Amino acid sequence: MKPRIGVIGASEVNTEEYKTAESVGKEIAKRGGIVICGGMGGVMEAVSKGANTENGLVVGILPGSRAKEANDYIDIPIVTGFGQGRNIIVVSSSEVIIAIGGSFGTLSEISFALRLNTPVIGLNTWNVSEQIIKSQSPLEAVDEAFSLIDSTRRTRMR
Amino acid sequence: MKPRIGVIGASEVNTEEYKTAESVGKEIAKRGGIVICGGMGGVMEAVSKGANTENGLVVGILPGSRAKEANDYIDIPIVTGFGQGRNIIVVSSSEVIIAIGGSFGTLSEISFALRLNTPVIGLNTWNVSEQIIKSQSPLEAVDEAFSLIDSTRRTRMR
Amino acid sequence: MKPRIGVIGASEVNTEEYKTAESVGKEIAKRGGIVICGGMGGVMEAVSKGANTENGLVVGILPGSRAKEANDYIDIPIVTGFGQGRNIIVVSSSEVIIAIGGSFGTLSEISFALRLNTPVIGLNTWNVSEQIIKSQSPLEAVDEAFSLIDSTRRTRMR
Amino acid sequence: MKPRIGVIGASEVNTEEYKTAESVGKEIAKRGGIVICGGMGGVMEAVSKGANTENGLVVGILPGSRAKEANDYIDIPIVTGFGQGRNIIVVSSSEVIIAIGGSFGTLSEISFALRLNTPVIGLNTWNVSEQIIKSQSPLEAVDEAFSLIDSTRRTRMR
Numbered sequence: 001m002k003p004r005i006g007v008i009g010a011s012e013v014n015t016e017e018y019k020t021a022e023s024v025g026k027e028i029a030k031r032g033g034i035v036i037c038g039g040m041g042g043v044m045e046a047v048s049k050g051a052n053t054e055n056g057l058v059v060g061i062l063p064g065s066r067a068k069e070a071n072d073y074i075d076i077p078i079v080t081g082f083g084q085g086r087n088i089i090v091v092s093s094s095e096v097i098i099a100i101g102g103s104f105g106t107l108s109e110i111s112f113a114l115r116l117n118t119p120v121i122g123l124n125t126w127n128v129s130e131q132i133i134k135s136q137s138p139l140e141a142v143d144e145a146f147s148l149i150d151s152t153r154r155t156r157m158r
Numbered sequence: 159m160k161p162r163i164g165v166i167g168a169s170e171v172n173t174e175e176y177k178t179a180e181s182v183g184k185e186i187a188k189r190g191g192i193v194i195c196g197g198m199g200g201v202m203e204a205v206s207k208g209a210n211t212e213n214g215l216v217v218g219i220l221p222g223s224r225a226k227e228a229n230d231y232i233d234i235p236i237v238t239g240f241g242q243g244r245n246i247i248v249v250s251s252s253e254v255i256i257a258i259g260g261s262f263g264t265l266s267e268i269s270f271a272l273r274l275n276t277p278v279i280g281l282n283t284w285n286v287s288e289q290i291i292k293s294q295s296p297l298e299a300v301d302e303a304f305s306l307i308d309s310t311r312r313t314r315m316r
Numbered sequence: 317m318k319p320r321i322g323v324i325g326a327s328e329v330n331t332e333e334y335k336t337a338e339s340v341g342k343e344i345a346k347r348g349g350i351v352i353c354g355g356m357g358g359v360m361e362a363v364s365k366g367a368n369t370e371n372g373l374v375v376g377i378l379p380g381s382r383a384k385e386a387n388d389y390i391d392i393p394i395v396t397g398f399g400q401g402r403n404i405i406v407v408s409s410s411e412v413i414i415a416i417g418g419s420f421g422t423l424s425e426i427s428f429a430l431r432l433n434t435p436v437i438g439l440n441t442w443n444v445s446e447q448i449i450k451s452q453s454p455l456e457a458v459d460e461a462f463s464l465i466d467s468t469r470r471t472r473m474r
Numbered sequence: 475m476k477p478r479i480g481v482i483g484a485s486e487v488n489t490e491e492y493k494t495a496e497s498v499g500k501e502i503a504k505r506g507g508i509v510i511c512g513g514m515g516g517v518m519e520a521v522s523k524g525a526n527t528e529n530g531l532v533v534g535i536l537p538g539s540r541a542k543e544a545n546d547y548i549d550i551p552i553v554t555g556f557g558q559g560r561n562i563i564v565v566s567s568s569e570v571i572i573a574i575g576g577s578f579g580t581l582s583e584i585s586f587a588l589r590l591n592t593p594v595i596g597l598n599t600w601n602v603s604e605q606i607i608k609s610q611s612p613l614e615a616v617d618e619a620f621s622l623i624d625s626t627r628r629t630r631m632r
Binding site: 082083084085087088089103104105107108111112114115116126128129 | 240241242243245246247261262263265266269270272273274284286287
């Protein structure tokens with residue numbers, strides 16, 4: 001199975017956050033990873049667009065009940081109809097989480113990840129636990145993500 | 159409809175937190191409120207026990223798929239089978255939230271409440287937003303909760 | 317814990333189905349049972365109204381994200397925001413199901429009940445399994461429901 | 475977006491059903507469709523295996539909370555942790571459903587599809603509505619599925 005990286009962040013973002021998320025998406029796709037996201041706007045759109053540019057695969061786990069609510073760069077819309085309840089599926093389906101900025105929806109996802117022992121890499125995000133691995137750039141964050149998946153998978157094989 | 163107050167907190171607690179939660183449950187029941195909680199141990203059990211002592215009604219929104227997993231003081235078990243996904247139902251079903259201490263599960267609930275504009279009253283809990291109303295005692299917290307429900311309901315009637 | 321009886325059926329009903337559901341609600345309340353339903357109109361409203369007349373307790377497990385969407389006779393709205401996904405919670409939270417008429421939503425609930433081995437009593441409903449206990453009147457259905465809960469609880473105690 | 479076809483059926487199957495599901499998976503993959511399924515055994519495994527043989531993409535929407543519970547042919551595990559509650563996500567995420575045999579879990583999915591107006595093509599499955607399009611072979615079923623998606627998409631574009 002290809003590595004699955006969840007990318008989370010607010011649906012309303014500034015230009016810098018948008019660019020950061022876009023770069024994260026590009027880097028994940030370049031290395032053959034699958035982007036898992038919430039499928040909507042802001043960070044979710046930016047990371048999808050970035051991955052799309054590099055022919056990456058993007059899964060959008062949608063809150064609403066229609067596939068067409070997805071942003072334009074989603075390859076596989078998962079239509080939950082569970083509203084914010086879909087946040088836990090974004091987290092549970094990812095091997096590692098990259099959090100970019102974010103508001104309370106993002107904080108709920110970070111909380112679930114920490115609760116479920118899914119590693120969280122933070123790019124200028126909520127600072128609620130020392131378990132969050134702070135990263136300074138998209139490249140560094142994606143490097144860290146692939147490295148974590150690699151070591152986790154190897155541990156499980158033993 | 160009777161006021162519905164969600165009480166959240168960790169499943170593993172120290173003696174002080176247990177007593178605080180128990181007092182919160184008693185006070186809610188004395189004033190005719192319904193306790194909504196996650197139905198399991200720790201803060202959830204303590205608030206249920208407190209309300210039970212005063213013949214209050216306690217709803218436990220359970221993560222698992224069996225009613226018998228509920229603690230001994232739950233009057234109405236809601237069996238979701240949705241794991242931590244049930245956290246959002248605890249929040250959405252409550253008119254106001256009282257958070258007592260808590261770990262990452264509690265933080266996910268606080269995040270959902272802030273996301274959905276449900277007021278959060280905190281007793282020594284996560285300090286992630288100025289919107290959380292800090293309270294110093296069970297009595298003060300429950301007073302504040304009923305007062306908030308009262309004013310919200312009146313606003314909606316206008 | 318009081319017996320919890322789930323009552324399911326369509327949101328659009330004819331006069332006869334409405335009366336049947338209302339009688340079922342009355343009978344459950346008279347015997348001290350809790351009505352669990354989907355909280356909306358049609359059969360859900362009728363059973364809630366019936367129970368309400370006899371001062372029974374009614375839980376409405378709502379598909380939407382607002383408590384005020386509940387019908388006028390709901391005592392405890394459980395706000396899921398999970399759309400039709402809430403159907404499984406109606407079933408899982410009930411010790412026995414009484415199905416009255418119904419369309420595809422009701423069929424999904426009957427299916428879940430049969431899948432989870434929750435007994436289903438049918439009043440002129442879907443005929444998809446011999447496991448569905450056919451009943452001829454509200455009184456008979458409620459008698460059967462309490463009798464089933466009684467024997468199930470006794471079996472578990474042994 | 476590639477066509478998304480949900481394939482549903484029991485987790486315990488006989489040899490004939492397994493072969494039918496495998497053929498359905500192959501045909502979907504040959505035409506560039508994505509298989510959506512429940513990710514577990516029986517029909518779900520067979521359709522995944524078939525699609526995998528033809529290098530198709532397979533999404534498994536899992537009931538449990540671990541990706542490794544997926545069958546060996548899942549490319550993208552969606553980890554819901556929602557138990558049978560995940561059935562509605564299988565349906566909502568698909569443009570058309572092919573039902574093969576099946577027990578009560580499958581019936582819950584057929585019910586949801588009929589409730590949500592998602593077309594259902596049946597291969598020797600539950601006969602609960604005239605809306606279910608009966609099909610005689612895997613090839614015919616997949617032909618019908620692509621044809622339905624094609625016409626639905628064109629209608630929405632107008």
